[in-house]
Amino acid sequence: MTNYFGIDFMAVILIICIGLYTLVMAKNLIRMLIGFELMTKGVTLAFISAGNANGRIALSQSLVITMIVVEVVSIATALAIVMLIQHKKNSLNVRSLTNLKG
């Protein structure tokens, strides 16, 4: 079994960079959530390639399953909150979320 950890991990770093870039630059709240989702996918890959590298693939799979469930709930909650923001402010622009400051 070849060790793919290096190349996989490079992919992880890249995708997390994409996610962070999106979070910083995006104006639309939903796009920010997409960025967050991208980062989660990167982490999934990191876990599995780590499990593949050290031979504990079963453990890493069980961790990933739990993680996916948790992330689904958090993304669902986040979407709910985003939709409520849209409902209240009639806008999805993150730049308009500046009521709290100082």
Add this chain to the structure above:
Amino acid sequence: MLLGFVFVPLLGAAIMPFVRKIWAKGSTYLSVVVSTFLVVTTGWIAYHNILTQNSLTLEQWIFGQSIALKVDGLSLVILAAIGLVSLVTAIYSAGYSFHPDSRPGFNALLLLIVTGMNGLVMATDLFTLYVFLEIVSIAAYILISYQTDEYGLEGSFKYMMLSAVATTFLLLGTALLFAVTGSVSLTDLAIGVKSGNLMVQLGFAFVMFAFLVKAGMIPFHAWLPDAYTAAPAPVSILLAGIVTKVGGVYTLMRVILGVFGFSKSFSAMLLFIGAVSAVFGAFLALGQKDFKRMLAFSSISQIGYIFMGFATGSPLGLIGATFHFFNHAVFKSLLFLNAGAVEQATGTRKFDELGGLASRMPITGTTSVIGILSTAGIPPLAGFWSKLIIIIALWQTGYHLYAMIAVFASVVSLAYLLTLQHSVFFGKIKEGLEGTQEVAPVFYWPAVIMASVTIACGIFFPIIIDKLILPVNSLFGLLVK
């Protein structure tokens, strides 16, 4: 026994919809009963273990090795704080003007967040820590936006998105450590990380970052004032009192004590961050015009203290940090209770519109004085002792400059807290507030409870140190590095 800490609140939350059908008001009583149970059980464990054996460490496996729970001195102190703060929150929320339909939901989420925190405190495994941290965080997002007003949603969203980055990095760090050591349980990790290669360093940095964001240290703090300010009053009590502290401070302590140990570079870094937070948090608080927002910045400053004490790595420092953790949970929730009461009575939190409330709201005024004095570290209240221990620990371990910075930050704290007291409670009563009356008993009794806990901890501090905080010391046996 320990499983009860997770299952009792979980069951309470699960039966909440049925309780609501049978008895409309039952939900509040249920959460009060459950959190009282938690306080009593914690007290019983502490008492029992002190009587029977000198160590406080309790471990429990259920279903073979399936569920592993562990409680030691540090966790026990935190468990006590969780129970206490959730109890006062439950009582306070009984009077808070929720929409009648959403009250059971609030109580269910309160119990679930308590479940999450209890599980977090007893977890023996980095990944389980993550799972429960997420439970706590998601419940917190929902609770902050509970009134679905603009502010709540905004604060909740900012908190959520910054936390999302933090959790991502927590998972990434966990994955790295897992890759190197082949396990995620804290004991195995502790053995595995001794090799100390680049991956371990990176993993450590990632995990640290995650917890520093969760704890709200400068410069990772920006979500904290927004979330605290925007949350409904009962939620901000819970949030400021315990949630973010368990999520960031306790987890960091646990990981350092359990896995990484203290190294020179780590101590220097955490001391620096702690000192920056303590000083700048205090200065930022000085310029605030909003009751809750000032308290939020004060919270940042106080956590800076906890981290400074912890970073010394000496037993005394750890004792101070743990004690200050507990005290902070008590006096900060007390102050947020008062903020909630003031907002309830006057409808505003702006300093410009408040003034002279002490004559109209004597109980709130008195308890706030106690909270403020304890926060500022005035003897003989509890806050004084813990700050003193931290400063002594800093001095003893040779960080003289940091000890002086801590004293300086304490002076600034006193300045902003006196400003707060002066502009809200003392002085002449502001126009339009003449008709203000003391809030209902359900709002001030929690404050009275917390104030008496503060006083009692201050007066009986030797006993508490001896019986409750000193067992933390036994943790140091586990420290190798």
Add this chain to the structure above:
Amino acid sequence: MSILLLLILIPALYGILLLVYPSKVKSFWEVISVVISAYLIFLVLNIWGQPQNVIIPWAGFGMDFQLRFYQFSQFIVTAITVFVFLGTLYSTRFMLDHPHNNQFYGFLFLTEAMAIGAALANNLVIMLFFWEALLITLFTMINLGKEKAFKTAVKAFVISSLGDLCLMLGIGITEALAKTLVMTDIHLETTGLGAVAFVFMLIGAMAKAGAMPFHSWIPDAAEDAPLPFAAILPTVISQLLGIYLLARIVLDFFTLSLEMRLLVMSIGAITILFGVMMALIQNDFKRLLSYSAISQVGYMLLGIGTGIPIAVAGGLLHMLNHAMFKSCLFFTGGSLEKQTGSTDLNKLGGLWKKLPVTFGCFAVAAAAASGIPPFNGFVSNQMIFEGTLQSGYRIFFVVAILGALFTTAVFLKLGHATFFGTNQPESEQSREAHWTMLTPPIILALGCIFFGVCYAFPLDYLIKPSLSDSLREGLALIHFAFRFDQLLWFTLFTLAIAFINHIIGVKLDGRGLGAVEHIRKAPLLNTVYDLAERRTFDPYVQGKVVGRYAALGLFGVDRGINWIYQEFVPTVATFVGKARRFHNGLYANYLSWSLGGFVLLVAYYIWFF
């Protein structure tokens, strides 16, 4: 639970209960109070003569919660409980109309708890804790009095806290020297630092007992505070504790050098003379009594300071006797105040027919105070005289005798002005007091007689067991009795002079009140008196004057601090206000901070790697 803990906890908890009681208390609670204070006496008597210790680990570093019940502390504790009982009984009537009498009772019981704690403590820190707590109750209780009471309370607080501060310092030094805080283990010499520690602790004890120059709050407090307070706190409980501590310091903790003995004795002598001279010219019943109390403290200091068995025993006996007759006198004063509405001697007169029982008690107590046989004051006075003679310093004997002379004169004047002479219009309508207000003075007056006639009883059962072995042996040799020796004749002669002096005075002035005017107007003395009336000798007043100059000196410093508040803080706040703008609410901004911090964090760790 140990009875010793109960002794502290019961009054403390009951006191707190009364304090949180929302309104003034009625007869039910008063009865409960009396019963509880009586129960406490019963508790002490229950374990009488059974020495016991309580040790509860507390703060570490040698600061354990240690109580020790033994011969000396048992007799102090008993005295405290008895006097509090009498005070409570007396207050049931006296304080009935006071709007905050729940606070009065509450603080009274707290005082009792703290006083018992201080007397039982076997650890200096624990004792200090109770001692400081007494300071608080002192302040609050004085504060319950008349309008001027707040000023007096502040004065009392400042003076006592100065003393306590010294005590604290002394305890600190003692701990450093003796390496322990357990009172039974401390044995030091008064050389070098030991002398400093001794002097500081001495100051602490004297400030509590009210000796010169820490006396000046007592007369004011007696005038302004509620009378039962004056009757049992400064003159009885504080004095018992102060002298108890003094005796412990002088006899147990330190082995005194001659200089230190002379110091204690000199302070005692000065206090005697000053107190009684001031008492001589007072025109207020309560002020007069409190000055007299100050002078009596001098006797105790003098007696204990000599270190001669008979004088030490006399000093301790005098402490007990003085507590009895002085609180009896205060109680009669209280009855007068309640019945006639005044304690100003100008407005009293010829009352013996109207208040016969009160007069009887007064007469007994005053006779005891003057040292007239066969009352108790006589016995202890005689013992102290004997001791001063044996010490070899005749000057102290002279002072003591002079003190006795003037004391007699004072009480003759007081009795004459109050109960004899012409009726004043203000006190025409007065009647005998309520029985609850008569019982305590009657009990005390009977006690005065009993202790005077059967003087062997207190000596054998209370005083002798309290003393260390060497002193007790010294005492065993002296079989005290009414020996018709020079000393007795001398005393009687002195008393006679006092009577003659009184008669001359009355002849000269025409009224009882003016019986000592000729002394007041004596050539040299009148200047001293004028100065004293202008409060030249009051360290508090002088301290305030000095303070004013010091304040001028500190003005510059004050400006500096003011500058910090007026200029510096707003500048900082403006600066912070600028910093607040960084929190502009933009999420991207916040995330960039965090990521910047993250990059630094990772860079730091890779750097260290």
Add this chain to the structure above:
Amino acid sequence: MELHISILVFLFIIPAILAAICRDLLRSVIALLFCSLGLTFLLFNLNAPLAGVFELSVGAGLISVLFINAISLTRPLSAEENLARRKDHYRRFIGLPFIIIIIAALLWFNQQQIFGNLIFKKTAENATIGQILWGLRGLDLIGQIVILLVGVYGIVVLFKRGRSND
């Protein structure tokens, strides 16, 4: 083999970049779906079939549905707003591909220094996922139950309140 996995990685990264850059949210979500598919293939390739299936059904399926649902429920933009935002959007995201390429190049050329001397603690594992999940990670399962409860209660409550406010 090296080439094979590189292609899979590209299949993972390129949709991710697209998901960030696409101006239309719907297209972004579809790109996300493709990213998820790429991840699934990667997982299969790494001997993690169960995680792959889970990712495919939940990560690709459920989350995409949730996103599409949310997008359709929010208000679509008008034509002018669309035009105004287009330029702004591309101006902000034009840097992303370049940054990614630079980071990728940096990582690629320093591969040896970063990943070259990694030592993994190889552990032989003979338990199945089921055994591990039920036998060792029971607390995680409890956590899952709790978090699902939190999600259910939270979303129900939030939406009930959100509606009743009108």
